[in-house]
Amino acid sequence: MNVTFSKAALPKTGAIVVPVFQGGNRTVGFRSLNKMTGGALERAAKVGDFSGKTGQQVELISPKGFENGSVLLLGAGKPGEMTLVNAHKLGARPVAKYFKSHEKALTFVLDGFTANDIATDELHAAIAYGARLRAYAFDVYRTTAKRSEMPSLKKISINSSEALEARKVFVDLDGIADGVFLARDLVSEPANILHPESYAERCKELESHGLKVEVLGEKAMAKLGMGSLLGVGQGSRKESKLVIMKWLGGDEAQKPVCFVGKGVCFDTGGISLKPGEGMWDMKWDMGGSAAVTGVMLALAKRKATANVVGIIGLVENMPDGDAQRPGDVVTSMSGQTIEVLNTDAEGRLVLADALTYTQEEFDPAVIVDLATLTGAIIIALAHEYAGCFSPDDELVSALTDAGKATGEEVWRMPLNKAHDDMIKSEIADMKNISGREGGSSTAAAFLKRFVKDGIPWAHIDIAGMAWAYKEKPLCAKGASGFGVRLLDEFVRANYED
Numbered sequence: 001m002n003v004t005f006s007k008a009a010l011p012k013t014g015a016i017v018v019p020v021f022q023g024g025n026r027t028v029g030f031r032s033l034n035k036m037t038g039g040a041l042e043r044a045a046k047v048g049d050f051s052g053k054t055g056q057q058v059e060l061i062s063p064k065g066f067e068n069g070s071v072l073l074l075g076a077g078k079p080g081e082m083t084l085v086n087a088h089k090l091g092a093r094p095v096a097k098y099f100k101s102h103e104k105a106l107t108f109v110l111d112g113f114t115a116n117d118i119a120t121d122e123l124h125a126a127i128a129y130g131a132r133l134r135a136y137a138f139d140v141y142r143t144t145a146k147r148s149e150m151p152s153l154k155k156i157s158i159n160s161s162e163a164l165e166a167r168k169v170f171v172d173l174d175g176i177a178d179g180v181f182l183a184r185d186l187v188s189e190p191a192n193i194l195h196p197e198s199y200a201e202r203c204k205e206l207e208s209h210g211l212k213v214e215v216l217g218e219k220a221m222a223k224l225g226m227g228s229l230l231g232v233g234q235g236s237r238k239e240s241k242l243v244i245m246k247w248l249g250g251d252e253a254q255k256p257v258c259f260v261g262k263g264v265c266f267d268t269g270g271i272s273l274k275p276g277e278g279m280w281d282m283k284w285d286m287g288g289s290a291a292v293t294g295v296m297l298a299l300a301k302r303k304a305t306a307n308v309v310g311i312i313g314l315v316e317n318m319p320d321g322d323a324q325r326p327g328d329v330v331t332s333m334s335g336q337t338i339e340v341l342n343t344d345a346e347g348r349l350v351l352a353d354a355l356t357y358t359q360e361e362f363d364p365a366v367i368v369d370l371a372t373l374t375g376a377i378i379i380a381l382a383h384e385y386a387g388c389f390s391p392d393d394e395l396v397s398a399l400t401d402a403g404k405a406t407g408e409e410v411w412r413m414p415l416n417k418a419h420d421d422m423i424k425s426e427i428a429d430m431k432n433i434s435g436r437e438g439g440s441s442t443a444a445a446f447l448k449r450f451v452k453d454g455i456p457w458a459h460i461d462i463a464g465m466a467w468a469y470k471e472k473p474l475c476a477k478g479a480s481g482f483g484v485r486l487l488d489e490f491v492r493a494n495y496e497d
């Protein structure tokens with residue numbers, strides 16, 4: 001969806017949206033609309049008991065001057081509580097209302113809508129950004145849907161005297177939204193369409209945006225000794241892939257920021273087969289890789305001044321006559337051996353070799369991996385936070401800050417020697433599971449064994465965040481694209497000048 005910015009007169013059709021602060025003065029935009037409608041806005045606010053509280057809405061259908069449209073009063077909350085994250089949600093709310101309706105166009109009236117601690121162009125751009133992020137649907141496979149089930153909204157515009165300045169700020173945000181939408185598309189695709197081979201091809205297409213993309217197949221990975229990753233894909237008819245995406249927008253001397261993603265295109269559990277009920281969710285077990293791919297596109301679109309490499313391990317975890325068995329011992333690229341006691345704990349096996357490759361091939365300034373790694377993280381943090389595991393306090397705080405700035409929040413989880421002790425194996429260097437206790441932390445302890453001392457590293461478990469079972473402020477039910485905005489902000493705040 002295109003968001004347009006204009007200083008011109010308001011359109012006479014579509015939905016006109018006027019944000020109103022709680023207890024604040026009426027904005028210029030409000031007052032002029034009120035005049036145009038013969039005082040309808042003030043009357044509606046009174047009758048509708050509208051105070052401007054966050055989330056409150058009063059809709060005027062066909063008021064004077066806008067006979068073919070409507071005007072929506074939108075609560076913006078207390079002026080002192082306006083933040084960029086709140087502005088995103090403010091912009092998204094009317095889109096949620098009108099996205100699938102009869103309306104084709106939505107116009108925000110933002111003249112005079114300002115907040116104390118935020119520059120007005122940034123505030124208006126943030127509202128546009130939130131609106132665009134909410135205007136997403138994955139409808140490619142609907143062929144018989146009724147019109148009312150498909151998006152009606154075709155146009156979102158921002159109307160304010162600062163529209164042109166806001167449009168400049170919006171350009172980068174628009175690029176980030178493209179990355180979020182790419183991640184949502186990848187996560188939404190079913191596994192018969194998006195498998196390691198087709199996924200790698202889609203990544204290759206990103207070269208048209210200025211990324212360098214390299215794809216390793218099974219032969220190349222075998223040569224590198226990636227027995228851990230290859231063991232997971234062994235039961236699949238599809239060839240496992242490792243995709244390396246580079247955005248080199250920084251100084252040549254700048255060490256790259258490395259993002260590593262779990263890309264299990266479908267996780268049946270393998271021979272340790274999952275129950276059938278709910279197994280369909282495992283099409284989105286590549287959510288970590290989607291976030292990495294999405295952020296690479298976002299960085300390219302906004303021409304980030306940093307060197308960033310995205311590495312994703314793409315496999316399909318299938319049961320088969322040739323599939324890996326529980327109890328098999330595999331040798332990872334690092335040389336460490338792993339006893340695979342449960343073939344359903346496969347994400348860590350994929351990441352292990354992807355992490356080693358990252359350190360062998362690059363000289364990372366930092367490594368952050370993202371993965372839908374454990375069900376246990378959902379038990380701990382529900383669908384509110386991603387779990388963040390790292391021995392590095394500074395890195396955790398940088399990621400926590402990026403989470404707060406974007407609303408894609410992470411919560412630090414414990415990772416220490418006790419968790420490492422829990423993955424000792426009787427016959428190999430480690431086993432890939434321990435008991436149910438602290439399952440997310442033992443998974444993180446497993447990954448840590450593949451990161452060399454001295455390299456700042458964090459693992460983010462997004463199992464509870466990649467898919468929204470309920471509508472969220474910035475996305476409908478379905479793929480959230482979680483992680484793209486978090487990682488983009490992490491790069492912007494720490495590695496760009």
Ligand code: BES
Pocket residue numbers: 267281285342344345346347372373374375376433434439463464
């Ligand atoms: N992909 C799953 C984790 C998952 C579960 C993601 C639910 C999203 C929603 C992962 O590969 C897995 O199966 N983990 C097991 C690990 C166990 C066998 C040690 C789990 O969490 O049950």
Ligand code: MN
Pocket residue numbers: 267269343344345346347
């Ligand atoms: Mn699994």
Ligand code: ZN
Pocket residue numbers: 264267285344346347372373
């Ligand atoms: Zn998995």
